[in-house]
Each structure stands twice: as C-alpha cells, then as structure tokens.
Amino acid sequence: MDDELEALINAAAQAAWAKEPSRQLVDAIEQHIVVPLPHWLKTTLGRDEAAQLARVIAWERCQELAVKRPDAGVTWGYLANLVRWRLIDAARAEVLRRQRHLLTPTLPEAESQGMPLLGLHLDRIVAELERYGLPSAVSRELMRVAADGPPFYRSTIISRLRLSGVTQSQAEGLAWLLRGSPSKPSALARLAAGQPDKQVFTDLTVRTWLKAAAGRDLLFFGRWTSETCWYELARSA
Incomplete structure (x- = not known):
C-alpha cells in the first residue's frame, strides 16, 4: 500500500492532472489523510476546517512530489506527516489567537428581549x-x-x-x-x-x-x- 500513493501521483501527473486520475488521487487522500486526522486537531480547528485544510495541503504536496520526490520515496505516512505538521502550526496559531482575543472566540448573540x-x-x-x-x-x-x-x-x-x-x-x-x-x-x-x-x-x-x-x-x-x-x-x- 505504501507504493499506491506514488502510483496515483504518477498517473495524475502523466495525464496532466486530468479529471479521472485526479479524482482517484483525491479519493485516496480522503481515505488515507483526511479521515484519520487526530481528534484534537479537529477539535482545535473545527472538524470542517481541519478536513478542508488537510485536503488542500495534501493536494499541494502531491503536486510538488510529482516534480521532486525524496530519495526514500513517497508513502502515505510521509504525506500524512507533511499534512499534520502544517495543521499543527495552524492549530498553534489558532490557540494563540484565542488567547489574545478571549472576548471574541465567537460573536456573542444578543438576547431576544434586549440587552446584549x-x-x-x-x-x-x-x-x-x-x-x-x-x-x-x-x-x-x-x-x-x-x-x-x-x-x-x-x-x-x-x-x-x-x-x-x-x-x-x-x-x-x-x-x-x-x-x-x-x-x-x-x-x-x-x-x-x-x-x-x-x-x-x-x-x-x-x-x-x-x-x-x-x-x-x-x-x-x-x-x-x-x-x-x-x-x-x-x-x-
């Protein structure tokens, strides 16, 4: 299964990132990268935000890996680490933002009968x-x-x-x-x-x-x- 990612990247790149081979790569990213994301990252960033960030980061890395690959080869574990490192940076920035802006992690809702x-x-x-x-x-x-x-x-x-x-x-x-x-x-x-x-x-x-x-x-x-x-x-x- 480790060489599956490399095969998918090869197929998508050789087809000039055409729809069908790209879709196969996207589906595999969903299964191998997005679904197994750690729970704490989903909690910190929000489930939807973490998933979307993971998709974007993984796709960008795949395009880069199609041009330049590490000597040890390309595996799902290698890609997962690249994605998680970026997400951890994003989570750290989000935690610091909440510490600096404690009053507005979300916009307060006004009560129905008047005073905010x-x-x-x-x-x-x-x-x-x-x-x-x-x-x-x-x-x-x-x-x-x-x-x-x-x-x-x-x-x-x-x-x-x-x-x-x-x-x-x-x-x-x-x-x-x-x-x-x-x-x-x-x-x-x-x-x-x-x-x-x-x-x-x-x-x-x-x-x-x-x-x-x-x-x-x-x-x-x-x-x-x-x-x-x-x-x-x-x-x-």
Whole structure:
C-alpha cells in the first residue's frame, strides 16, 4: 500500500492532472489523510476546517512530489506527516489567537428581549464593585471612561481613567477587570467565556482587582482617598 500513493501521483501527473486520475488521487487522500486526522486537531480547528485544510495541503504536496520526490520515496505516512505538521502550526496559531482575543472566540448573540450579553457582564462587574463600596453611578461612569477608545490597550485604559481623576490603583484595577492579559484573563473575558459568576468573583486575583478598583487597596493608594474620588466623580457626572 505504501507504493499506491506514488502510483496515483504518477498517473495524475502523466495525464496532466486530468479529471479521472485526479479524482482517484483525491479519493485516496480522503481515505488515507483526511479521515484519520487526530481528534484534537479537529477539535482545535473545527472538524470542517481541519478536513478542508488537510485536503488542500495534501493536494499541494502531491503536486510538488510529482516534480521532486525524496530519495526514500513517497508513502502515505510521509504525506500524512507533511499534512499534520502544517495543521499543527495552524492549530498553534489558532490557540494563540484565542488567547489574545478571549472576548471574541465567537460573536456573542444578543438576547431576544434586549440587552446584549456584554452589557449583562458589565452590569455584573458594576454590581460587584458596588458590593465593595463603589457607588453604582460612579462605577458606570468609570466604565464609560474606560471604554472611550480605541485603542483598548490596558495602558491606554489606565491613562483615560487617570485623566478622569481616579487613583493609579483604581485605574489599574479597572483596567485589569476589563482588559486583562493572555496569561491573566480579565473578569469580563471570563464571564464572556461562560464561567459562572461565583467562580469568577471568588477568584483571589479578581477580588484583588475589585478591591483596587473600589479604592480599598490601601497598599497602592494615590493622592486621593476613595471617598474624595467618588465625591468628585459624582459631582461632575
């Protein structure tokens, strides 16, 4: 069976990639390459996406092998390795993309009765900040300032919040709650990913961010106290 691939490539190339010999090669690729794809690759890339990528990569390699072949010959195992290496690279890139864009692995669907899920997640964060002592009106104003971009880098969110008059620790806490990083997903990203509220808001790191955002992180207070900050923001709203 190892020499079957070489025979199919020869037949297709000698026929100038005519329909019938090409179809035989395509059918064999489906059987020997696409069907046995590892489950984890199908899960990472999506079943249809992984299968289509495998077909394209295998066909391109077959055309290349028709012109230049390795000294050891052409086998289905050799072709399968070429395809899987490319798919593994694609899977690695997809995993990194999801880590960088945790908020949008898929587009969120709006609820039938109104408020988008993103708005509900922001409301949950506002409610938690209120539990930590920050008035709801102030929390919502800070959310508006933080989102008044682009850009939405954590550093620019902090800068916008600092210009509004909050302390450095409050600005950093809010930025982490909303933006996070690949290694430390934000509270908003975790809620959007479907994690239960209790799991998100009992996490020690998220609690630290909430305390800082509410002005209760005494270790990193700026020049204003939290009470002064709340009063000034409420007065200017």
